[in-house]
Amino acid sequence: MAAFPHPVQRISEELIDVMLTLVQGHNPIGIQQRLVPFEVITPESIWN
DSSP: OOBOOOOHHHHHHHHHHHHHHHHTTOOOSSOOOOOOOOOOBOHHHHOO
């Protein structure tokens, strides 16, 4: 069993940054991709 919590605040910030860049005309060619790290929480990691 494991949980993969998503950092909603960071995902939202990255999305807004990409949208503003595109709206302001700084349109790079290609797909915009951002990496947002996440945690893996297991029962074993809670007790440490």
